[in-house]
Amino acid sequence: MNGKYYESDYEEALIDLLIQQGWEYTHGGSIARNNKEVLLVDDLSEYLQQRYTDLNASDIEEIINRLRHVSGQTHFELLHNTFYLVRDGFRYTRNQDGKIFDIEFVDFEQQNKNNVYRCVNQFEVGYGLKDDVRIPDVLLFVNGIPLCIFELKNPADANATIADAYDQIHIRYKRDIPHLLRYCPLSCISDATVNNTKLGTTYTPYNHYYAWKKVNNEDEAAKRGIDQVKTIVAGVYEPNRFLEILRDYVYFPDKKYEKEEEIVCRYPQFFATRMLRESVLKAHTANSRKGGTYFGATGCGKTYTMMFLARQLSLRCKELGSPTVVMIVDRDDLQTQAGKLFLRSEEFLSLGAAKIIADREELKRELSIRESGGFFICTIQKFCEQIGELNTRKNIICFSDEAHRTQVRLNTQLKIKDQKEKNEIIEVEGLGAFITKPYAEHLRTAFPNATFVGFSGTPIDETIQVFGEVVDSYTMQQAVEDEITVPLKYIPRIANVTLDSEKVKQIDAYYKQCADEGATAEDIEVSKKAMSAMEVILGDEDRLERLAKDIIEHYTKACENKADVVQKA
Template sequence: MMPLFNEHALEMSIMELFKDEDYTYLNGEQIHRERTEVLLADDLKQYLYNRYGKDGITPSEVDSILLMLRGISGTIYEANKSVSKMICDGFILNREDRSQKDLFIELIDFDTPENNSFKVVNQFEIEGINNQLRIPDGIVFINGIPVVVLEFKSAVKENTTIMDAYTQLTVRYRRDIPELFKYNAFIVISDGANNKYGSFFSPYDFFYAWRKVESDDKDLDGISSLVTMIKGLFRRDRLLSVIKDFVYFPDSSDKDLKVVCRYPQFFAANKLFENIKTHLRPEGDGKGGTYFGATGCGKSYTMLFLTRRLMKDTFFRSPTIIVITDRTDLDDQLSKQFVSSKKYIGDETVVSIDSRERLRQELQGRTSGGVYLTTIQKFTEDLSLLTDRTNVICISDEAHRSQINLDQKVRVTAEGVERTYGFAKYLHDSLPNATYVGFTGTPVDGTIEVFGGIVDAYTMTESVRDGITVNLVYDGRAARVTLNQQKVKEIEDYYAKCELEGANEYQIEESQKAVAHIDMIIGDPDRLHAVAEDFIKHYETRVAEGATVAGKAMFVCSNRNIAFTLYKIIIEMCPEWAEKKICADGVELSEKDKKELKPIEMIKMVMTRNKDDEKELFDMLGTKDDRKELDRQFKNIKSNFKIAIVVDMWLTGFDVPSLDTIYIDKPIQQHSLIQTISRVNRVYEGKDKGLIVDYIGIKKNMNLALKKYTNFETDEFEGIEQSITIVKDQLEVLAQMFHNFNSSDFFYGSPKEQLHCLNRAVEYVQLSEELETRFMAAVKQMKQAFNLCSSSEKISDEEKSYIHFYCAVRSILFKLTRGDAPDIAQMNARVRELLEGAIQSDGIEELFETGKHISVDIFSDEYMDKINAIQLPNTKIKILQRLLTQAIDEFKKVNKIMGIEFADRLKHVIDEYNNRRRDEAYANEVLDDVAEQLAKLLEELKGEKESFKKMGIDFEEKAFYDILKAVAKKYEFEYPDDKMIELSKRIKLIVDDKSKYTDWSTREDIKANLQVDLILLLDEFEYPPVTLDDVYKEVLEQAENFKKYAK
């Protein structure tokens, strides 16, 4: 029989891949050390002697370095941050002999990879808090420092995922062996087909695959992605580069922020770095290159990674770096990020500049260093020189807009001729010898002209495929709110004119007549009432149907006056939206939430004040500090602030991952359009896609932008029509599945009958394993599609009712088999109430809560009574199966022989259940018999778990007793029970004596001693000698089992 590709097989295959990359492989049991020690101390000492022997480093100085590392304390995050800085930036060692020059110590030689020791170790046993023993599946050591921890799960186990590996590392290991993660750069979770890495402190959603070995390679999935990750991320020089420059800690963080680069960020920063080297003035042309990255792919972190590389490399002689944005709100966000990154960047002068004069003062007399953040608008005051130095690098954020505008404009006024220039003209004349680098999600031709060619690109297609952003879906609703089709034609003509002229937004603004005319159409009072009415209905339907993850929406208006008018119409229709609340009704708040949240309206306008604003608008818009508070509240999913009405603010560089719907009622140019709609493409738990609702008719322009800027694989955005088709197709499939089931009580019965119908439906779906699998998949696909088209009139009320019915059944079944139901909150409110009632109605609510972490005594009489009270046979069987599987898995860890016996018995009963014929499915006596067998098995397991107490021995001795008993049964001989108990106690003493050495199970001398001691012991107790090999094998396996499942 072919062996299963289990976790051990995966583990060993990964070890082989590391060996291919010239890592030394060791089994942890081969390493002599104290189990509490997580460093390979001998390796680190040897490296230090090799590296600094010529400087006369002494043994006591080497010991002091190890002592310093071990002594770093604080929270895991604080300690990890401190160790990371020591590793990445080095540190000064004060010499014992003060007459000698202090040594600059690097724990890793980043410049010469071959000077380091690279080892990959599996089964490395660690004794942690409260003597807990844990054994990570794999650890990568560089010079004896455990920089990467790997955890594997079997790809062939359906109910085991890499999420389980993530939980094991970040919950159990964090709790029990925190010392290991003090040195950690990042962690890896894998099942062979799915392979991800990320920061130990990051949520699971921020773990990603490394999908390319080199930047120009084709990205790979599945088993190939495992090879790609090892070759691409763990190539020795590559791993050193990632650890040194691409692991980011802010100077301070109350959220334990640590960012490990994604592969597109790594390649982009390095390629830009090399291109800047080539084009640096005075020898080069100053065009450092353009990076074209999909909006939402983390360009700000790529800028940070690049900035650190530029600052740390001696080639650039500590350059001065000026980071420029074209909007104040972008500048605020980027400035905050950079200013809090001084230690990472390696320069204490990281300053946000508020005027040209301030920048002039900062640059005067400075020959190197410094990072300055400003907006392009700060350069419009004059054309005078700021500095003519060549080691100045300008990094432009969103380089597609104002920073490429070099042209002169001439305007004739009553006072005479007035000449003005594009913003970039002022910039280039002020810093004539600087090298310019452009970051953009939407490059236009001028971008290439100013910054140089595209050095690297990361497209929307790649970003969606990598799970870094979500896909976008288009819902066109312009026809519902435009009262005159001639007006639609005029808007289309306006777009065409702008495209024909190649106009940018600044030139368009000069055409006041055209803009004013379009605004008259958009701002028509009757039209705005129609927009408001449709928007309210659409939004409320999505919230009521649980189709939005947090109810966050953005509404983009054409101008300030239109936005204010629309706001007043909406409040007139929904006055309750203007009531100040801390949060929506029914939302549970933690103590932290109560401190952070403030009473606020559900809908707010977000824009800067204008001196000419009427008082009501002026007061409503508030100060800059008020806008910062709006920013904080909108990003908090529990805040009552759900809907932001905007014109220009928050349309670029504003990240709210939970935002999943954007309503657009503004003509937007192609390059700005991609930025705008990308507000809803961020990844968030429960968010499958972002929804764009169009009230102005932007579809044609969107598709042109898609083709021009995103390199998308299709010519058009996905429309909700596809979602509607999926919903209707899946409803048809589900109707066929339920053709023998009478669901009328759910739709027409009393509340009690509805509840009973739901529970009967859950039973029905479990008629066969194949039916259950198909049902769960169909409903999931249907619900994901329905989330996008829940407001469509093409989905009838009857169809919605069936959607609610199927979703409720799925959620009960999901909770029944998995222990929780993450999709339960995203559901129609009425159905959610029904669902809760259905769970409570049959007394199984508490049983559901058992989940993976057993917090109640499942073997108590009270608990068994609750199980026996369940009237639904399939439901009862599923609960018993789940509880037994968990309990047996736990029992195997302390008694392998009996655990296997119980597992075999459970498998036999479940096979009998799964293999029942369909015509027997309604025969309750068959189901009752299976449920009775499972309940009996649970009762017997309860007795077996406690049996050692009655025998006067501990659970380990009981495991050895069961080995002796099983061997006696195999060889068919009788042996006195009292002697067997005494013999098991003596075996435990022998095993305890041998297992005090961490490497005992791989040392042949210790195993030989164990075998000799067992021979003598069995002879002393007159246990038949023919059994020796079996007893030795089982005792050894049980001893290793105790060790293995100490994890």
């Protein structure tokens, strides 16, 4: 031994870990094949023959050709269409006798009985007219179909980075051997150093590859580089887990949208989805209506967690009988990421139509013409225009995005507003404070038998009262450690403010009126705290001018690049 460590050593170590998880190992040089053929035809033929014993050799050849000759005008379209065929299968009709077979290229139900799991290294892939080759480090095949590509770099070589591994896949392989990558929805880049073993897709931007730091949700996140390698192998590439991720956690937008986007879940999304699914089923069975609360800090990917959960509830929960999902959002959220994402995801959701609802009557009509399915997005404000029941079905699941904003305060509450609204009960001129009915009450009246799930980044007690206990959470500290966001540092700054004595007297008189008309002491205290922190007091012009000068001075001294000024939410 000369003490040197080579990339091939790391390659062998990774293969050993894969073998421990149940993958069969084959060296690419030992496979007899034309190097432009990227399927392991023997494995695929064996699987089809064992799974469908009535198929003959001609049938098998025709089925394999169906996979080889998927159509698509672009590489992305080829990948998209091939993935759907591998995941969902197709109906094959034999010409000779008209016999029908529902062909599945992967057995997702009896995963260990029929499937062939094989890891291969040094697999030469030919391209071009001069018989050039590319040799990916490690490929994972299920039933002879390459479904994940690994590109590794030597941990001992400071000049070999995972950025180079990324470029190898996304630039050189995509250019030279697209006939391999059209089958590969997943990819992994690694140099075995801290936070540098990352999962992505062949259409994931470099900065959206992420480490997978847990095998099970209750585990402590892996911190050392080699531990993170072991964790991703056991947490993603254990064969049953690998198929679970392939089936329900790899996302493409609907084919009618031209955006070239492919997303695979991150580990917090995967575990949160699993736990929320079980919580919803438990609530549905117990008639508690409280499906649970998920708290996710900035960067947790909450919107995709909602989408993964909706697919799970649609396809993997027979007890719900293909539910209808109603997503409740703030008024401003309809045109943001959440609304747009769900509207272009009907194929993935498998719930039928996805639609933004204009008003209560439209929602009532949509719910009345179906007993199952459908994904509807509406604002919480729609439920405050009127009161009353919309639908009594039990298989309605309500997702509340930013639950702390959309459904808080089980009792009547005091709110701060600049303008009057329809549900106003009392108001004092110029103050903009009034008592309203709680949103949660409107929702529970509208859907008396539905199950409610809350998604929030702001933990408050009222959210838990409405939706149930916290099922899972992803903290800001976790997001920082996972390199999804940057740490926040708080430096207190003082900007004194002097109150107008007449305004204070007016406020006190208003709250006395509220108490006389039935508001509770608790509600009045909540509103006082809110008003003391809002523009009624803090909008003083002198104070704002001092703040602006302080921001400019601090920015000039401390900031080198782009800076954002963020106001109170």
